[in-house]
Amino acid sequence: MANQVKSGITNILELQPQDSTPLYRQLYERLRLAILTEQLTAGVQLPSTRSLASELGVSRNTVLLAYEQLLAEGYVEGKVGSGTTVAQVLPETLLLCANTKSKSQLKHNQSRHQRLSQRGTALAQTPLIPKPLQTSRGKQQRIFRAGISGINAFPHELWSQLIARRARNSLQNLLTDRDLAGYLPLREAIAAHIVVARGVRCTPTQIIVVAGFQGGIDLAARVLLDPGDAVWMEDPGYLGARGALLGAGANVIPVPVDIEGLDITAGIAKYPQARLVYVTPSHQFPLGVTMSLARRLTLLEWANQNGAWVLEDDYDSEYRFVGRPLTALQGIDSSNCVIYFGTFSKVLFPALRLGYLVVPPDLVEAFITARHFIGTRVPILEQAVLADFMNEGHFNRHIRRMRSLYTQRRATLVAALERELDLEVYAPETGMHLVLWLPPGMDDKLASQQAAAVGIDAMPLSLFSMTETRAGLLLGYAAVDVHEIHDGVHRLATALRAI
Structure with a gap:
């Protein structure tokens, strides 16, 4: 049996010397995987540390370290240096008590560890505001994203x-x-x-x-x-x-x-x-x-x-x-x-x-x-x-400067939307975003996805609702330069017409 293992073990234990992971760790992980997938079955004797080191072209200490880790974790039995075999009962089996519990019992035990408190469940089910879109270069795309200030200024x-x-x-x-x-x-x-x-x-x-x-x-x-x-x-x-x-x-x-x-x-x-x-x-x-x-x-x-x-x-x-x-x-x-x-x-x-x-x-x-x-x-x-x-x-000066800047950006966005889209816009003279109301029957989540496909970060109004609400998109103008607004609105209009 040992000879059979010895002749074929190198096929499943190919190591990568150029990898940053230490060789003993690579060997340990490959042997452990082979045991878990039953390529090396219970009772099979592993090659001696000296012979396996020779077959793999590594030092004997590398094999010794890997065997000792497997022995410590219960994947192999015996004594390193005087015969090492694959363990009859693996650690995973002991942890799950597979020899005494039915599949339904195992499923129950697994789900028990996943149970949350009522507060934890409610919190986990609360939607998150999606992260800003990523461009192909990995930079954040903030065109029309609500809640973002004009940090460039x-x-x-x-x-x-x-x-x-x-x-x-x-x-x-x-x-x-x-x-x-x-x-x-x-x-x-x-x-x-x-x-x-x-x-x-x-x-x-x-x-x-x-x-x-x-x-x-x-x-x-x-x-x-x-x-x-x-x-x-x-x-x-x-x-x-x-x-x-x-x-x-x-x-x-x-x-x-x-x-x-x-x-x-x-x-x-x-x-x-x-x-x-x-x-x-x-x-x-x-x-x-x-x-x-x-x-x-x-x-x-x-x-x-x-x-x-x-x-x-x-x-x-x-x-x-x-x-x-x-x-x-x-x-x-x-x-x-x-x-x-x-x-x-x-x-x-x-x-x-x-x-x-x-x-x-x-x-x-x-x-x-x-x-x-x-x-x-x-x-x-x-x-x-x-x-x-x-x-x-500095704070008051900054507020005055940004107030003037946002006034200009808001007016530009409203004008561009009215020119490109025959839709209702609610743009109060305060804040950093406006609401673009969508026509009856249009899904604002779908509209948001279509807008995202053309680089527009418009959050759906329904994301913030616990009950049914009128469909709309939030468009932020605080972080968008005036020259970007016209092109952005044109892309948004094209996306919405495609729905």
């Missing part, structure tokens, strides 16, 4: 100088900062800005710096919700919020949105005792409508009467092109039921992943204590640089 050199200055002059002092709420000068700068720009009523002590929107809503959900609590969620609405709420074990209740924003009456009819409401009142995502003052007052009154919390996501209100935006919901809240979210990822650049919460005074201690145990803090250097960026006036 960001003052990169200035930001680099601020980082270098901070790292050179005060990094050692920053390393000892242990304030759980965030870098105090940044919180002071944020408070000074939002009090004026958004009508938020707060002091720096109410501000908690978080790792972007997801870090903020995760913290709020942990503090304010118990598993099973009902939460009103705008439908269609932001997937990041839905995922975080489901991750907290919330019972997410889809509430429709109309031209005035969240339909409070529909929410009360569906679940009048909701614990919490998530809203984007200044610029609803993804539809783009602004919640009317009447709806805002109705929502606050209902929340106050029912002891509910309101999570206000004010993600891109900085970009309003005509007049001043309505005061933030938090600014007209007299009962301290609103937790306000702000983020710099949309305003500055996506990779910054830096945002903040404004919490009612009586919740500050609870939020900060929870923050300690969660352990998700924002790097201190980025906080200090952003504080400098705001305090030295």
Whole structure:
């Protein structure tokens, strides 16, 4: 038997000396595979280390190492140097107990390891916003992708100088900062800005710096919700919020949105005792409508009467092109039921992943204590640089410059769409994207796929809906140069006509 193995074993153990994987590892893996596929069956004696080394043209130590690994893992039996045979019972067989359990039992055991918690299942089933398209050269294709700022116009050199200055002059002092709420000068700068720009009523002590929107809503959900609590969620609405709420074990209740924003009456009819409401009142995502003052007052009154919390996501209100935006919901809240979210990822650049919460005074201690145990803090250097960026006036100048740029890009996109397509466009004078409504009967997922085939990154509106919704595509204009818009719209029109 040994002679038979010896004469044919090199056919299944061909090694690749030029490969980066060590030769002993290659030999071990090939022998193990041969055993698992029964090319080498139970009880078969393997060649001696000396003879196999000679046949393969490798050192004896290479074979010794491979045999020792197989012996340690239970694939072979005996003693290296005095006869080595393939094991009668393999490790995989022992682990699965195949000799005593039926196939149905094995299937049950395998599925047991794949079981998730109810929250894990709900979270895993929540759709993700697809990644940006990739060009043939591997670069991200961002033509018309919603939610992406015009990073080409960001003052990169200035930001680099601020980082270098901070790292050179005060990094050692920053390393000892242990304030759980965030870098105090940044919180002071944020408070000074939002009090004026958004009508938020707060002091720096109410501000908690978080790792972007997801870090903020995760913290709020942990503090304010118990598993099973009902939460009103705008439908269609932001997937990041839905995922975080489901991750907290919330019972997410889809509430429709109309031209005035969240339909409070529909929410009360569906679940009048909701614990919490998530809203984007200044610029609803993804539809783009602004919640009317009447709806805002109705929502606050209902929340106050029912002891509910309101999570206000004010993600891109900085970009309003005509007049001043309505005061933030938090600014007209007299009962301290609103937790306000702000983020710099949309305003500055996506990779910054830096945002903040404004919490009612009586919740500050609870939020900060929870923050300690969660352990998700924002790097201190980025906080200090952003504080400098705001305090030295660069932030406001950047906002003014981008507001002008986005106004031009929005107007160009609307004009191109009206020229190329006989479709309804909803383009509010705020934000960084618009909605292209599709004709009745057209599948927006199919339309999105057709657009992707010609390099257009247009997300379907149905992606953000928990119930049936009107078909449409989201088109972002913030990151698209004017000269790219005309060609992009022409390609999109060609793709849609082909459906």
